[in-house]
Amino acid sequence: MPISLPARNQIKAKRPARQSVGYLMRYGYRAFAKAISAELHPFQISSGQWSVLRVLWEEEGLSQVELAERMRVEKASLTGVLDAMDKHGLIARARNTRDRRKVNIHLTARARKLKDKLLPFGTLINKRATKGMSQSEVETLRRLLTQVIDNLDA
Numbered sequence: 077m078p079i080s081l082p083a084r085n086q087i088k089a090k091r092p093a094r095q096s097v098g099y100l101m102r103y104g105y106r107a108f109a110k111a112i113s114a115e116l117h118p119f120q121i122s123s124g125q126w127s128v129l130r131v132l133w134e135e136e137g138l139s140q141v142e143l144a145e146r147m148r149v150e151k152a153s154l155t156g157v158l159d160a161m162d163k164h165g166l167i168a169r170a171r172n173t174r175d176r177r178k179v180n181i182h183l184t185a186r187a188r189k190l191k192d193k194l195l196p197f198g199t200l201i202n203k204r205a206t207k208g209m210s211q212s213e214v215e216t217l218r219r220l221l222t223q224v225i226d227n228l229d230a
Contacts, residue, residue, distance in 0.1 A: 097224065108201060115197040119190065124157040125166065126194070132167070132183050133191050139178045161187075 095103070109123045116126055131146050132138070140158065144151040158181065161167045166187040172178035206214045 111201045112197060125161055128157060136182050137180045139180055143181060
């Protein structure tokens with residue numbers, strides 16, 4: 077006999093109303109990651125690759141260390157993502173001419189062309205996440221989340 081999964085609203089009802097800020101931030105991150113993954117699936121882009129693309133669309137030529145710092149992840153955790161992106165023709169790696177120990181990461185023409193197609197998904201997910209909030213509430217949420225991040229970085 078198949079096991080039925082609980083309806084989405086039943087899962088929401090079981091979520092305690094007063095969780096820690098850390099729990100809610102992590103749960104929120106997972107919800108964002110799941111939503112963006114669903115939108116990117118037809119393009120065969122993972123949420124990890126999306127994060128790399130977002131950074132490199134702003135600034136190409138970063139080393140893996142610099143990219144990891146901007147993404148707030150460990151350098152080693154990027155290796156598999158970058159390998160997959162290289163294999164699928166999204167990035168090219170080149171030795172740094174000033175420091176041969178470093179490898180700089182550049183987008184391919186294919187990855188640059190994806191920007192106009194994929195970037196709107198970020199806006200879409202943000203709008204969906206803040207549905208029912210006023211502009212003032214969204215700005216307050218941004219300010220508070222920024223403050224949490226700054227407090228933890230101190």
